[in-house]
Amino acid sequence: MNCSNCGSRISTLKCEYCGTLNAASPQQKAILSEHGKKRANLVEKLKTIEKMKMPESIKQKKVEVIQKQIIELDNHKLD
Numbered sequence: 529m530n531c532s533n534c535g536s537r538i539s540t541l542k543c544e545y546c547g548t549l550n551a552a553s554p555q556q557k558a559i560l561s562e563h564g565k566k567r568a569n570l571v572e573k574l575k576t577i578e579k580m581k582m583p584e585s586i587k588q589k590k591v592e593v594i595q596k597q598i599i600e601l602d603n604h605k606l607d
């Protein structure tokens with residue numbers, strides 16, 4: 529989406545360029561809520577893995593995979 533104030537391409541409601549807090553459309557609200565749920569799930573998974581007993585190298589790999597998924601989510605919020 530684009531910022532309603534300066535027109536910059538933005539991926540979060542708050543514009544990184546001018547700081548305007550843009551209003552979310554119903555569709556975007558749905559995306560954000562879905563995104564929040566997915567993210568919460570991934571964070572939970574991460575916590576679970578950290579508590580699990582497994583070789584450190586395997587744990588590290590699992591953690592990396594989930595961290596990547598979280599970053600992906602954060603990067604594609606409102607596309």
Ligand SMILES: [Zn+2]
Pocket residue numbers: 531532533534535536543544545546547548
């Ligand atoms: Zn802006």
